[in-house]
Amino acid sequence: MTTFELVTLDETAARPQALGGRRVLRRLRRNPLALAGLIVVVVAVILAIFANQIAPFAPDHTNFSAALTPPSARHWFGTDELGRDQLSRVLFGLRVSLSVAALSVALSLVVGVPLGLAAGFYGFLDPLVSRVADTLLAFPFLILAVGLAAILGPSLGTATIAIGVGNVPAIIRITRSEALRLRGLDFVAAAVADGASDFVVLRRHILPNAVNTLIVQATVAAPAAIIGEAVLSFLGLGIRPPNPSLGVMLASAQPLFRDGPWLAVLPGICIVIVTLGLNLLGDGLRDALDPRESPR
């Protein structure tokens, strides 16, 4: 079959590529910023998980003879007005902040993605879902949180739910617009012509192509959740003293800023680093997950 040979000349061979997770990891490694982000996030998660073992003091251990000491060899991050070791509190605070961020983002994805897919894929559901999302978006986040706290009682769980729910409209809108865009593409039509059900089309064709956008949104939402938790805790709607979170530490350092600037600065830097790490990782993941090496 000579024609095949002719055609083969025209269709040059591409490099073979490894599949799945290994490929993503390799691509991530090639991007130094993403790699830095990955390292930061992994280190933060490890520190948070092993806070018990790593922390030099109990987070609520007070020592009034060493109150408000600046960073030193004994207390790397200094102590607060009650003589509590700030490094220990940051480590435990990291645990709280990261879990609130992870759980609230997970919650908003679990609720928002199916709703967004449904709204984008089924035209008749769109007005309903979109109006509900708009209404939720118009609702001030704090009012929502206070309302929830009134119903469920103030706790870390309540704060997580409030933050997650507050994030749902954004997820719905993004997922919806992705579904709307992808639904019109040829490969979706081709899948339908091959006998794919709506569920298969959504799960295998639309969702995987929307993942990149969702990852970026998640990495933006996670730092916002850390800040949101701080705000709610500051208002007494989140974690209760003496338990620390990064946000609470930041907030409670406010009146002491002149006497102990490290109390605000060090947890603040931690938030910045974690946020930055998440964002860099998110950007890198988005690029690494895209099977096209260069944008079309």
Next chain:
Amino acid sequence: MTAGNGVPEQSARDWTIESVPSVESVPSAESVPSAESVPSVGRVPSVESVPSSLSGRETLLSVRDLSVRFRTEDGPVLAVDAVSFDVGQREVLALVGESGCGKSVTAMALTRLLPSNANISGAVKLGSRSLLDLSEPDLRDVRGKDIAYVFQEPMTSLNPVLTVGRQIGEVLRRHQQMRGAAVIRRATELLDLVGIPLPDRRVREYPHQLSGGMRQRVMIAMAVACRPKLLVADEPTTALDVTVQAGILDVLRDLRAEIGTAVLLITHDLGVVADLADRVVVMYAGRTIEEAGTDVLFARHSHPYTRGLLEAVPNPQRRADGGLREIPGRVPTMRNSPAACTFAARCEFADEQCSRERPALLPGPAGHPVRCFHPLPATAEALT
């Protein structure tokens, strides 16, 4: 699936009456040699008798009075107007016409692959199953398994985030309940079948790593994965360059021989028709206007529109007398089925009757069905 208003029902009834003799009564021609190239100048018809509608094959797909009406913001649009045709077992039937003639809509309507604003009426039978009456889940079993589609745009018809093997495998999992390593093995075989070199490597690659011709081969591999009874190829080579086109046509021809699938070929490329098709249905503005065996159509076509299409084929030997000819005007958009010839406005033979009466699809001077009041005489040579 009911008609929107009174007019189409009227037209459907007209149609049934006029179409019956044309489909059944024509004698058969066994030997229709496949044409080797684009129609050449003054080619003498190689067959004596007029080919029948099915060249003596058993009917696989029968379409009767298929009409498709779209509700749009600008009012109703009649895209397909009471079209009837049959596809025989292992037959390649070409659906030919300009863009906007309703070819693709006809093909999509077979398995109700149309947006929700489409209203389909008529009857589509695959074997003994009436497709338009099937429930959506039953229809999903037909799609991709009994009737598979290959679309025009290979560049965008594959999911960019799934490997080739996964995408072919999806069809196998869905329709053949294949699981595990067997899926990838079969996908590799299929890639080999459609002439993709190094199939065991390609199967792990993503669509962006393949060229357009390769992707179209992958699409074909997906389409034939379940050995469909009918392969609908909607302008399968339009987006590809000429050398790649030839390869794709070879693949289609080989597959037809190998797995015995019938092909409904939708195209406006008469070179492809001459190359591949056994029989041709010419569509214009949603109606079938001529139906004949491929060789007969090229040699003894009767409809002025068919002649226009044939004359619009670029031909180096005709450059002397004025270069490329074209049909003046454009395909009209139909709101309803007019009691007139839809081609009248562009036809050089049109007279008052053409704009007043609907021509019927009746055996014309050359013996095959044509919808025209002033068909070209049977002695007309192909391209003069």
